[in-house]
Amino acid sequence: MSLVIDDVRFSYGKHLVLDGVSLEVQEGTFCALLGPNGSGKSTLTKVVAGVHRPASGGVRFRGDDVLGLGRRAHARLIGYVPQSAEVPFDLTVREAVLLGRTPHFGIGPGRADWERVDEAIGLLGLEELEGRSISQLSGGQAQRVLVARAIAQDTRVLLLDEPTSALDLRYQIETLQLVRQITRSHGITALIAIHDLNHAGRFCDQAVLLHRGRIQRAGTPAEAFDEAALADIYGLDVTVEERDGYVEVRPVVHELELQR
Template identity: 40%
Template sequence: MKLKVNNVEFAYKSISVLENVSMELNRAEVLGIVGPNGTGKSTLIRCIDHILNPKRGSILLDGHNINKMSRMEIARKMGYVPQNLEGVFPASVIDTVLMGRRPYLGWKNSKEDLDCVLEVLELLGMMEFAMRDIKEISGGQQQKVLIARALAQKAIILLLDEPTSNLDIRHQLEVMEIIKNIVKNKGISAIMALHDLNLASRYADRIILMKDGKIFAVGNPTSVLTVENIKEVYGVRALVKDDGKNPYIIPLEPATS
């Protein structure tokens, strides 16, 4: 499944958010999108999933413009994982994940649907919470449920909007390991909007660095997460070290010039 974004622009009324954004997603790849608050990371994710409609440009799935695809067709190919449970109705964990099967068989669930959901819950280590109310489990567990719902769609592309923003360090690592392993083992792809540069460096195959609604740099973590780029985009002086695999960033102070 090839995803291609061509010259996308988006604005909220008169406020421009995305300007001339073009990118591609490769098969079995984790693509991280990073940048300061308000730079358009989440907006780009929502445009790709057709939650938002770009002012200009096109988004193609295997050469097909998503503007000409139905909501159900898109949901069979892309699974959107929001930052939190906002907009999710109170329900048990298993019922919430079952909602991911709706693009296939409507509201009537079959044995195949249930088997798919149980398989995903087992994969994410969430079987023991299957009958719990989703509002009564921890933030890390809730995030796993939202990922499980997207996986139950049999999506080929996962779109994750700040999947670790409300999690402690342990749950951040757990969720990122799950995503990386799913991409590796199932041959799907993932796009993640992230705040944490070190998580992006560790888990993303490629990184898009955004500034003011535009793509400032794109490439592997070593080429993108440089002292110069961090200063230019974030206005921060930082040390960038290499652990032999990926760079890690130590922020020092706001840059003065």
């Protein structure tokens, strides 16, 4: 049972961003999509999320065509946390998290829906903010609300597009720990577009390195984080070490010679 991305191609106008990307992620796996800016990692999450339609290729989950699902069925299967923390209406935190339950209820939410909302709010530590308007929150707080909304959605696939970029260090770690725990305890497939190699090496089971729209390396972080490959992809010398079962990447910093 797995999420399969098969030979996906996508362009913004004439600019090819994804060039035949194929990837398989097993259920219960936390997979990191990594690469420099413009490598295609965020675009790939948008394709799986149904935000973008690929020019060719497909996405399947448990053998079913994900891209052919109706909007409601897609929302029951896949939860998506975008980079932007914008919410279309001026809602309270609790109301915004409830949006994640809309694929599951008819005319209005029931008791079970509100219980899932409160559980997600508690997991993200948002209890003190639940009555506040989204417009009154910081960028990091609003981003945590979007993660809570996706968790309340109760999907089988969770997509996160750089969800930690606006968070301070504490909430970066807590969010990644939470996603890892959910994938393992509930058998959820999670993909995260992320820049931090060390966060990926510590919290993720699978790492995929994208460059110029193609997958360059994939496997466990220990398998994917090859020093020569990282140097080629990022244009920076690095060292890679395994410590206490985790992979650590360190840049090799050279002093700049300033011209006089």
